[in-house]
Amino acid sequence: MPSTSNEVRMRLWLTGLASCILGVATLTFGQAGDRVFRITGAPVATTSRPVAATTTKPATAPTTATAPATAPANAKVSMFGHTIDATRVVFIVDCSGSMLDGIDPLKKECIRAVNALTPVQQVAFVWCREEAVGPKEMVRATGINRQALTDEINKQLAMGKNDDEFAPFAAAIDHAAKLRPDHVILITDGRFNKQLPDYVIKVATRQKFAVHPIAYLFFTPETEARLKRIAEETRGTLMRVNEKDIVR
Structure with missing residues (x-):
């Protein structure tokens, strides 16, 4: 067929x-x-348009952010009954021979001030004689550091000469500025070179910290006027300490 x-x-x-x-x-x-495309519809990578691989991340439990600790706005520093608000403070202490008669009560007050600080505050001491001596950085006012500062303060002696000098005090303010304070407490009888106030004001203004001079015991009207000018032009306060204000 x-x-x-x-x-x-x-x-x-x-x-x-x-x-x-x-x-x-x-x-x-x-x-x-x-x-x-293949028959199944799965993509095939080409040289001109590669297909990125996709991955599935495993589920993770939600986390809770922890707020960083902040220093209280009312962190206090007190010396001889005068109080300022300060978180980062440097004490510049005149320890020349002219401070001899008042060095012991001054050391006691410095120790009392240190022990009243809290760990949110940072502190350093710069000692000014014929040269300025101080630390490389501030320390937090923890119990251990407060004890170390107490030991440091107790070792200080009034000696040497810096009356009417410029360099020792200028070096002290420079050293303090490197520590990046927000406040500097300058304790002295004010017997320094007449040009020093201009220098202190310039450094403090540039570095944006306030200077709080303490005219201590042996100041004169002339030296008090120098310290007052420093305070006024750096947004600080002048503190006066007379014999009646100290405990020997």
């Missing part, structure tokens, strides 16, 4: 043709720009 054989050949030929047409259509349909 020839007709039947021809029909079979025709069907086979049509089936092959249909397969070819379907393959071309699949390739044309699956090609989008420069990205080619």
Whole structure:
């Protein structure tokens, strides 16, 4: 039956043709720009547009932020009944021979002031004789550091000469400025070079700290006026300490 054989050949030929047409259509349909898709639709990376891998991060428990500790606005520093608000304070203490008669009560008051500080405050002492001597950095007023400062204060002696001098006090204010204080307490009888107030004011203004001079025991009207000017022009306060104000 020839007709039947021809029909079979025709069907086979049509089936092959249909397969070819379907393959071309699949390739044309699956090609989008420069990205080619498999039958499953999974992306295939190409050189012009790579497909980034995706990862799933494991779930983590929520965390609670801890607020940093802040210094209280009313951190106090007190000397001879005068009180200022200060978080970072440097004491410059004149320990020259002219302070000899008053050095012991001064040391007691410095120790009392240190022990009244709290750990949120930072403190340092610069000792001024013929040269200025001080630490490389401030320390927090913790119990251990307060004890170390107490020991340091107790060792100080009034000796040497800096009356009418410029260099020792200028070095002391420079040293204090490097410690980045917000307040400096300058304890002296004021017997220094007349040019010193201008220098102290310049440094304090540039470094933005206040200077609180303490005119201690042996000051004169002239030296008091110098200290008053320093206080007024650096936003500080002048403190006067007379014999009646100290405990020997």
